[in-house]
Amino acid sequence: MRRVAVTGIGVVSPLGNDTGALFAALSAGRSGIARLAGKFHERLASPVGAAVAFDAARHFPAPQLRMLDRVSQFALAAAAQALAQAGGVFEGLDRARAGVFVGTGMGGAETADEGYYTLYGERSDRVKPFSVLLAMNNAPASWIGIEHRLTGPNLTYSTACSSSTVAIGEAARRIASAEVDVMIAGGAEAPLNFGTLKAWEALRTLAAADADDPSASCKPFDRRRGGLVLGEGAAMMVLEDRERAMARGATILAEVAGYGLCTDATHITRPSVAGQAEAMRRALENAAMDAGEIGYINAHGTGTQANDGVETAAIREVFGASAARTPVSSTKSMHGHLLGAAGALEFAVALLAMRGGVLPPTINLLEPDPECDLDYVPLTARAGAQVDAVMSNSFAFGGTNAVLIARRAA
Amino acid sequence: MHDASATTIERLYTLLARDFELKPEALEPGTRLEDLDIDSLRMIEILFSVEDAFRITVPAEQAELREKVKTVGDLAGYIDSLVAAQHGAGKGA
Numbered sequence: 001m002r003r004v005a006v007t008g009i010g011v012v013s014p015l016g017n018d019t020g021a022l023f024a025a026l027s028a029g030r031s032g033i034a035r036l037a038g039k040f041h042e043r044l045a046s047p048v049g050a051a052v053a054f055d056a057a058r059h060f061p062a063p064q065l066r067m068l069d070r071v072s073q074f075a076l077a078a079a080a081q082a083l084a085q086a087g088g089v090f091e092g093l094d095r096a097r098a099g100v101f102v103g104t105g106m107g108g109a110e111t112a113d114e115g116y117y118t119l120y121g122e123r124s125d126r127v128k129p130f131s132v133l134l135a136m137n138n139a140p141a142s143w144i145g146i147e148h149r150l151t152g153p154n155l156t157y158s159t160a161c162s163s164s165t166v167a168i169g170e171a172a173r174r175i176a177s178a179e180v181d182v183m184i185a186g187g188a189e190a191p192l193n194f195g196t197l198k199a200w201e202a203l204r205t206l207a208a209a210d211a212d213d214p215s216a217s218c219k220p221f222d223r224r225r226g227g228l229v230l231g232e233g234a235a236m237m238v239l240e241d242r243e244r245a246m247a248r249g250a251t252i253l254a255e256v257a258g259y260g261l262c263t264d265a266t267h268i269t270r271p272s273v274a275g276q277a278e279a280m281r282r283a284l285e286n287a288a289m290d291a292g293e294i295g296y297i298n299a300h301g302t303g304t305q306a307n308d309g310v311e312t313a314a315i316r317e318v319f320g321a322s323a324a325r326t327p328v329s330s331t332k333s334m335h336g337h338l339l340g341a342a343g344a345l346e347f348a349v350a351l352l353a354m355r356g357g358v359l360p361p362t363i364n365l366l367e368p369d370p371e372c373d374l375d376y377v378p379l380t381a382r383a384g385a386q387v388d389a390v391m392s393n394s395f396a397f398g399g400t401n402a403v404l405i406a407r408r409a410a
Numbered sequence: 411m412h413d414a415s416a417t418t419i420e421r422l423y424t425l426l427a428r429d430f431e432l433k434p435e436a437l438e439p440g441t442r443l444e445d446l447d448i449d450s451l452r453m454i455e456i457l458f459s460v461e462d463a464f465r466i467t468v469p470a471e472q473a474e475l476r477e478k479v480k481t482v483g484d485l486a487g488y489i490d491s492l493v494a495a496q497h498g499a500g501k502g503a
């Protein structure tokens with residue numbers, strides 16, 4: 001099996017629209033969560049979210065923009081950044097040996113929301129002519145493929161909150177097995193429209209807005225945690241056959257060392273210790289690593305009552321004696337839950353932490369929960385961390401558990 | 411193939427230039443749509459804008475449209491014919 005290098009990372013996130021801005025915000029423990037502004041948002045029980053500041057007109061000419069849902073805009077912008085960092089990755093490459101795997105939970109949800117508003121709210125029959133093309137779930141991946149003329153596999157994974165973890169893991173496998181040489185892989189999500197927010201509200205999984213400080217509404221691993229806060233954005237990576245990356249003199253940011261995948265098959269929402277632990281074990285086995293070698297875990301850490309206790313127990317089960325000395329943080333406390341894009345953004349966060357030697361904190365963790373008793377890097381970032389391997393967990397509604405491990409570029 | 415009214419073609423130029431980033435100086439009645447890179451997908455969008463701007467409904471038959479409308483002038487003439495049929499001759503939108 002070939003080894004897989006990460007040679008480019010691009011992000012559009014509630015904490016900034018490039019990896020430098022993201023890393024600075026994480027290191028400062030800054031929250032990207034705020035009160036949402038929108039036409040109907042006063043009708044939300046909890047009008048908070050982690051929105052991206054993104055000037056689409058600066059990125060795309062008007063005719064192209066009309067063909068792009070917000071989710072595809074994020075995906076294209078993140079992919080362009082990742083490719084710029086990877087530098088000349090397609091030179092001398094047969095583009096049939098390059099592809100795109102994107103994870104998204106809700107695809108062009110904003111277009112769907114607007115279309116329904118036109119029909120039911122405005123009682124008009126004039127739905128935008130490209131609604132189908134904007135809303136389809138594979139649009140983000142397709143546009144990236146078209147933009148860069150990549151004729152290898154182009155797939156969209158939709159496994160709710162683990163979608164983009166799966167996309168990156170599956171892309172790495174394709175490179176490892178020599179089916180392709182280069183992949184753009186990651187996730188994109190843009191769920192902060194009224195209809196989607198209302199649907200999440202109805203499921204009673206959203207955190208109440210913090211009365212004193214809306215930016216502190218997401219409280220993973222805290223006794224007072226009341227749910228997740230939705231966020232939007234995209235994270236894309238350039239994955240490449242390590243030999244090829246070295247031969248062309250590319251900077252290797254990290255190596256995708258392991259990928260673990262399993263399914264609960266028990267309940268549509270309720271997480272299971274057994275399933276989460278199994279996914280972590282499989283990723284370690286795939287990476288041929290012991291749990292003790294992992295120097296940082298970016299937790300799924302949604303901030304729901306159900307997840308955080310279960311995830312803690314699953315980490316304890318897999319990590320055993322080393323659990324107590326392994327730092328675990330939920331950066332969702334700062335960037336919110338990006339659903340299908342969460343895994344890719346959080347894997348990117350883990351890679352930035354490893355490269356920068358700064359472990360991002362779990363902010364708002366003021367009242368420890370006896371059920372959550374690991375080192376969550378509470379409140380402030382931890383600098384000077386020497387980490388050689390990182391793990392990123394994603395556990396989804398529907399039960400698809402996916403875990404990625406990366407190691408420092410040798 | 412149609413003789414479009416001057417106002418219709420002027421309005422069409424404005425619409426094409428504004429919404430589709432086409433250069434006004436590149437637009438003449440005889441300009442072929444395919445030379446403007448207007449493919450079937452872009453045409454769907456142009457028709458949507460035309461429907462709004464001229465308050466008409468463009469029938470859905472794509473094949474007929476491809477046959478009838480090859481140039482910017484054809485499109486303006488076609489718009490005029492639809493305006494006349496749907497609003498009464500001479501009234502426009």
